Amino acid sequence: MRAFRKRDRRIPRRPLLWLAAALLFTLPPMFGTLATWVPVLFLITLAAKFWMEPKGYRLRSVTWKFVLAGVTLAAIFFSYGSLKGIEPGVSLIVVLMSLKILEAHSAREFQVMVIMAWMLCLCGLFLSQDFAVALCLLAAFALLLVALIQFHRGSAPGALGPPVLMACKLLAQALPLIILLFLLFPRVTTGFRFQIVQPGSMAGGFSDRLFPGSVASLANSSNVAFHAEFPDDRIPRLAAMYWRGSVMWRGEGLEWRTPVTPASIRRSARQARKGQAIRQWIMIEPHGGRWMFALDSPSAPPSDATLVTGNYLLSDHLIRKPRRYEVISFPTISEQELPPRERKILLEVPPWISPAVRQLAQSWTAASASPRTVVNSALRFFRTQGFRYSLSPGEYKRNDLDEFLFRRRVGFCEHYAAGFATLMRLAGIPARVVVGYLGGEYNEFGGFFVVRQADAHAWCEVWLPETGWVRVDPTSVVVPERVNLGLASFLDPRATSGQTSNNAFARNLVHQPIFTMVRLAWDTLNYAWDTRVLSFDAEAQKSFVAETGIADSTPVSLIIRTLFIASALLLTYVAWMWWQTRSRRDRVKALYERFCRKTARLGARRDPWEGPSDFSNRAAHLLPNESNRIRQISSAYIALRYSAEPTPSVLDQFAREVNAFVIAPPHGSRSSGRVRSP
């Protein structure tokens, strides 16, 4: 309760602190995506501001502003080689914000800084789609609100709590409106697109090439490849969850490749589907490539994707942001016959295959003409000849097939798949390598599976005349546990035995139930963010609107509906807030007015502009008989009115005094005029 003159036009310290806190939260997405000097410059200017502000220093000279702007612009150009694209653009905004921080000093500029900070939040969302980043930016958004509220409350810092509470209140009240706008406000795609150049390598996964060590390199990555949900609750066994990613046709020993341009296929009568249909919703994380995943084997492509030869999905565009699609798979889908041209490709082997390997394959065909028996002989070979499964089998080159099959006999799944497929081709059985993921982790909070890069796997498919394509996983023969347990659990005991105690402690900690719970809950939130927010685009909105039963879903009608609901909501808020804060009958004031009416009857009428203390002096002068009581009542009134927290007993005392004041008006009361209330 302080009034002060508005002479000091400098920005008070407290709002500036809130703003700085908000700006710190906009930083995380910048590190790692922008050139490092940009966020560092931003941090330095922020720190400098706090040093400069109490001293009244600031960047005043126009020449220096232009020089600094020019220098930073040149630095941005040299860092990125161009001024186009998202990183240079964001860097430009960050640098401008830094200069603004150095320059700003007045109240108006504080508002401008807050607005620019909201722009930085937007930049952060373009730099990263991660849920953790989104949480940081939400914190920044809320802190900016707090900064504004603190700033407009006045210059006295006051308690920390109320501005924070007010910001929370605003956010809570805005929440229904945000949801409404998010769901119903029409998403129009504007014609002009500015090209966003994404950071060179995304969280990778695999490529169109399978070579020794390519899958093993992913084994330690806990990055999420995709999330999968089974809306019909038809969930296959974890061991049978082969997520098909891509098929490698061209075999060169231990190295396999996909065809350069896979041909799209159309489902036709010559294919047989067997088993139950399994519907999946898959939320794929951006990887910068075109491959998409589905359980073995997808029956039809989702929109914006193609099913290509080899029965796998390819997106029509590069996948650069989270994407959600529905796909239906059948355990077995197979062509009835193999065209001779394809058969020829599927039997190709590199010419440099050594006689020993050829001899091994021929030894199986010599024993039996049936392809099925040959396959079993090959599997038996891998099972019985002392093959070991290891994440670090040592380095192999692509023509080290001999080394792998006859000498070292240590490999990871890609070695087994590649070796097995090559052997099958040598034995005259068409074979190919499939890469994808195996299994996943079930999240019971969210009811979905998380498939991580560490679940990457490679296996084989062979063509048998009677059944068509059949999946053969040579790794499962070598280490049956791998398929059942998942890679992480399989590798763990071995890894711990060789690790230092420190790491073992960390690993034990990771396996604490509470930690697992937290991790699963965090995954669920991430997944919800991806599925409910990030993938809610124009198409999802269309189907949502159709589901809610709004027949007319043109943008104009949607805007009108949105406006209607929003204004109804706002009116409700106004009414509710007005009712909450409506004027209260003021007992103190009513009593004082009654006292004034009584003195008026005695001849001392209070002017509307007369302060209680002035009036008390005048009335006491006019009514000397009552002067003591008038002074007493007036001072009680002043105490009640202006003291911080009047006690109820004082109020009751005041009421008694007013009531007792001049019970019987003296004869010949002079003034009976209407008393105007102040």
Next chain:
Amino acid sequence: MTQRGFPLVSPTGSLIGLLFILVAMWYAASSQNNAAAYLLMFALTSVFLISIPHTLLNLGGLKATAESVKPTFAGQEVSLPFEITNESRATRYGIALSLPDFDGDPERIDDIPAGKAVRVILRFSAPTRGEHEIGRLCLASVYPLGFLRALKRVTVPQRYLVYPKPAGDPRLPQGSTRSTQNRPGPELGEGDDFAGVRTYVPGESQHHIDWKAVARGQPLMTKQFATEAGGLLYLDFAALQFSDPEERLSQLALWVIEAERARHPYGLRLPTAEIAPSLGESHFHWCLRTLALFK
């Protein structure tokens, strides 16, 4: 005092900035089809929309009451005390009070708790002499976000008085009606008997202020020194040589102040009125009031 009506809401300059970044966000979100950017844009829009009722209601239940204004001399500052009462059930924040008809910095109130009142003194430089109406009082607030300003205009019917600016020769005239020796100037009386103190009148010389009393925390008082002179002094409008009546009034006002301080009974003779010589605070103000209202 008329205080009816809903407050007006008008945009502040920074709303343009907000709209600009909302459009920028919309453009970026739609061209990249980025749902998170849409979400940010909607969040900002919604928070802004929600702030409208907050701004609007921040002035609800506020009542302004002007208290009596002490007369001042032209060219000095008028101090206008207001009592702002918050009759609502919520604390009101960041209220600026200003008088749109006068130039002067707005007064800012940080907060008024529910059911409480705050006294604010608005200051502005007094215009010419005479009786003036205060006119309008503006209660404004941009709380909570500063993109909108709620404005409530209150008509204050109260009037205030401005005395003529004291100027001219401080020496009292050689009395035309009286004959005894005159003691001009503030230096006089210094060696005389101390006759007590009275309330300081804005405009008079600070030479005689009882600074020791001020240091003790007492209000401004002027020391008075008695003179033994008992002659009557008529300050005559017609006797002055100035052609401009305002100049004459200024000179008369200065003499009234000086005579009162010298404890020299004085009277006033104007073409329209005549005040018999006397001394004392009410006589002093009555003379100045007559000068102020002279037409």
